[in-house]
Ligand code: AMP
């Protein structure tokens with residue numbers, strides 16, 4: 436099997452029709468979202484959800500984010516406290532996932548999607564996937580469309596190279612504009628906790644709510660947000676962080692046009708954003724990691740990235756990309 440790739444921009448309606456057919460058959464479809472490409476399946480169908488875990492080689496204790504067409508649909512499946520509702524109204528559609536108590540009455544999201552938890556991670560994506568969910572009229576469980584633990588895909592080409600042989604359909608929506616996964620929050624007792632930094636910055640969340648976002652460290656975060664498993668987002672090559680020079684055999688990823696000692700001997704040089712813009716850097720991160728890997732370099736050296744704004748999400752992904760492999 437080799438996946439068909441359909442242009443979701445030029446042939447949007449045909450792409451939606453084809454995706455709806457396949458999803459109703461209980462098969463996953465790879466599709467564009469503003470964060471990264473997702474591997475989506477009907478969140479109410481256990482066989483379909485099982486195929487996501489199998490296709491990705493993803494551990495089953497790692498729950499999937501359920502994507503909704505809009506807040507109204509989300510409220511049919513989960514209970515919103517006042518702060519979560521305000522966050523949803525402010526930032527949806529967009530790169531924000533909220534962990535919420537599942538509505539038990541008339542429950543439709545299958546426990547395989549939530550790994551048996553009594554909470555569900557919910558997000559309303561922008562663009563093609565929200566239109567598809569509205570057409571299907573069911574939530575879509577969708578992790579990133581890559582082999583578990585590897586670099587996340589930000590283009591249809593990335594998906595095809597990694598999972599093309601295992602899939603029926605990939606929708607091409609162009610380069611994912613945000614480029615890193617959603618920010619995951621949980622609100623409990625009026626306190627907002629950051630479970631995973633992502634495409635929505637903590638600064639923006641704090642400005643919208645007037646609340647301080649708490650950061651959680653340690654094992655609890657690992658269970659709640661397995662995007663937090665130590666080695667994740669890993670290229671084939673080793674990754675060396677906070678590089679101030681380039682060593683023989685390395686490819687270099689830098690930021691803001693800053694010259695780096697020894698860069699003339701790098702196998703290749705990538706600048707995440709020549710102007711130093713961290714949103715642009717996030718959008719380029721996974722593509723440049725993948726291109727740096729494709730040079731055959733034995734190691735990828737990455738310079739220090741500031742930690743404000745989307746820099747927090749970039750650094751989170753880089754630390755996991757550099758973590759010791761199993
Ligand atoms: P991924 O789709 O791989 O980017 O990861 C989705 C993230 O959402 C994982 O880190 C999950 O642990 C997290 N997640 C999804 N549902 C829940 C939930 N009910 N409770 C806690 N975390 C969740």
Ligand code: MG
Pocket residue numbers: 578579587
């Ligand atoms: Mg992922």
